Amino acid sequence: MRIDPVPLPTGDAATALVAIPVKGRAPRTGYDRDQFGQSWRDIDRNGCDQRNDVLARDLAEVEYRPGTHSCVVQAGMFADPYSGHTFRFRRGQDTSDDVQIDHVVALSNAWQTGAQQLDVEARERFANDPLNLMATEGVVNQSKGDGDAATWLPPARGYRCDYVARQVAVKTKYRLWVTSAERDAIAAVLSACPGQELPPDSGIPGS
Numbered sequence: 001m002r003i004d005p006v007p008l009p010t011g012d013a014a015t016a017l018v019a020i021p022v023k024g025r026a027p028r029t030g031y032d033r034d035q036f037g038q039s040w041r042d043i044d045r046n047g048c049d050q051r052n053d054v055l056a057r058d059l060a061e062v063e064y065r066p067g068t069h070s071c072v073v074q075a076g077m078f079a080d081p082y083s084g085h086t087f088r089f090r091r092g093q094d095t096s097d098d099v100q101i102d103h104v105v106a107l108s109n110a111w112q113t114g115a116q117q118l119d120v121e122a123r124e125r126f127a128n129d130p131l132n133l134m135a136t137e138g139v140v141n142q143s144k145g146d147g148d149a150a151t152w153l154p155p156a157r158g159y160r161c162d163y164v165a166r167q168v169a170v171k172t173k174y175r176l177w178v179t180s181a182e183r184d185a186i187a188a189v190l191s192a193c194p195g196q197e198l199p200p201d202s203g204i205p206g207s
Helices: 012-019 050-058 107-112 120-128 138-144 157-173 180-190
Strands: 060-064 073-079 086-090 099-103 133-137
Touching: 012 157, 012 180, 050 073, 050 099, 050 133, 099 138, 107 120, 133 138, 157 180
Parallel strands: none
Antiparallel strands: 060 073, 073 086, 099 133
């Protein structure tokens, strides 16, 4: 039986992937969320924390809590690129977790692929960098955990090319490495989207 070869990926994301070092995972020893500094720091100094900045970026028809200088997102329409689901989000005791902020390259994954070698300031930038943050459904975020591309991809297949391209961009920016399984999984996804570009980077933190 003839088996056609998988086409080699092309585009900026594929080119960047080739340049990322391939190594085994470092031990998880010493990993703690606190190693990545303050959660949702106002990294771009616009007066709003990063969680609300990402919600404002990723939701439509955004409503802000009065008296917060258009910072605290109270509600909005959310079209989740990871799952393909669309629903109305409203902040509240029982609903705030319906939309969570995903670290596209998980902090634990970063710790085991080079972030141990970054200083605390760089790790804090990494954890709050808009390039590495995406809003998604809470249940989807929980299912991902700290998985890399070899163990988890978004349920919506149509978003997988953009997703792994963002992982490549983040790992390139912070000089992290990939495992061989992770590289192969990303390359397999990119082979289905010739010419895949890297996502734009605001350039605010991290470089």
